[in-house]
Amino acid sequence: MNFTIETTDMDLGDTPIENIFINDFMPMANGTYVKVYLLGYKYAHDKDQNIEVNNETIAKHLDIPLDDVLRAWDFWEGKGIIEKMPVDMNNKYNYKVRFLNLKQLYIKNNFNILNAKEESPKKPYLCTTEDLIDANQIPAINRMFNSIDYIMRRPIVPMEKQKILAWIHDYNMNPDVIEKAFFYAVERKGIRKINYVEGIIRNWYDQGLTNLEAITEHFKSQDEKYYKYEKVMKHLGLDKRPITQGEMKVIDKWFDEYEFSMEMVLKGCESSSKVSNPSVNYIDGVLTSWFEKQIKTFEDIEKKDKLKEKKDYKVTKTVERKSTPIKTRFHNFEQRTSKYTSEQLEEIARKKREEHYLKAKGES
Structure with missing residues (x-):
């Protein structure tokens, strides 16, 4: 005896996505990488064992090249939130993807921070030229660099960009927080020095201010x-x-x-x-x-x-007035015809016609 659950013809389920991914990891990736992660996570969460999914399936579903899917997994592996498990040792592109539990990673990372005093200090991240090229392909990073250029009133050089990328890694700061630090340093303090901005980032990190909401509340009080x-x-x-x-x-x-x-x-x-x-x-x-x-x-x-x-909306009543004709001096003139009846007028007219006729005949 066993128990089964009927699967529906339509996908009416839901896929829970951890807020840690949305808040901390999604802003640092381009849209394609996010779509690949979400669709792969959805397939991993699916309980229907009859569905067989691979990278080609994801590429076809998202209508993107297979190379974009592979690059996405490389990116997320670099961020430490997935593991690639090889299936065929002779084919490095044939692998399964294992999604790590972000809540557990968060707890482990915080536990490591609490025990950092007992361990050797962590070496700062050194951003390479290749890292800078890859980062420029991410819209959020590219927008951040453009905003910093505007705030600083000059284009920042590649060495400065590499330093900024190292802050994102070392202090786990999102691009919008880095941008806000430059904004605060230049517009509020009037200082355009990279090292000064790094000091702001470090202070925020020490105070646990790692997102814009927390920073805004800090500004409100300080x-x-x-x-x-x-x-x-x-x-x-x-x-x-x-x-x-x-x-x-x-x-x-x-x-x-x-x-x-x-x-x-x-x-x-x-x-x-x-x-x-x-x-x-x-x-x-x-x-x-x-x-x-x-x-x-x-x-x-x-x-x-x-x-x-x-x-x-105030309505003023209009008083209706009968129109009276304007009188002129001609209206005071009393018409001669007003003293005769219509029959008398007709008789006068007839006599006038006869006189005119006789006069005209005598002249001829």
Whole structure:
């Protein structure tokens, strides 16, 4: 006697993906590598033993070259989250993929950190030229380098790029966190030195600040002004570029001179949805108008809106008047024909015609 479960004709199941993969590993890979990992993980999680899957199956399913699938497994093996188990020792491309448990890896890594004092110090990662070439093919890494070029106001050289890639490996930082460190160093501290940025990264790592959410909360408690800049620019959808000194002064005015709360400032930022290119200057016009009208709270805004609504919908009654013709001096003239009846007028006209006829006949 045995027990079986009927499989459905359609795939209506689900595949649990660990958040560690989504948060820590997915941002560092290009889309193709992520798709290969997810589809392979889905097949590994599938309980139907009748389904036979290999790299050719994945390549066909995703409509990509087989070489892309193989490169994806090489990439994830390098990140330490899969193992390739050879099937045919004479064919290095014929292997099975074993997905490692990311929760268990996380616990082991943290356990190793706690016991690091008893072990020899870990050697820093040395990024090679080949590593740099491969990294540039990853969209998230490429975007990070382009953003850093913009923030630094100069293109960073290959040696600096290799150093930055080493930070990602040594401090387990995502590209967006590295970008935020450059942004903070240049725009907030006014320092454009690579070593200074590395110091920021190291401090964040020591404090356990390894993602943007944690860093934002840190700014909120330690650097209130920078937190305000971040909040406003993100609300306007302008957080992908550095904030200018002029924009900082304008935002400072809203809080220091106008004494608006963060909620009121963000309420003002909502008006940016009415324009195609929102800007700090546009919001400054809105908030300055509120300040001049002594609008300080949401209740003041509601009162203003109700007053405007009354004005817009106020109906003024129009009094109907009979149109009277404009009189001129000719209207005071009394017509001669008003003294005769219609029969008398006809008789006068007949006599006039006869006189005209006789006169005309006598002339002839």
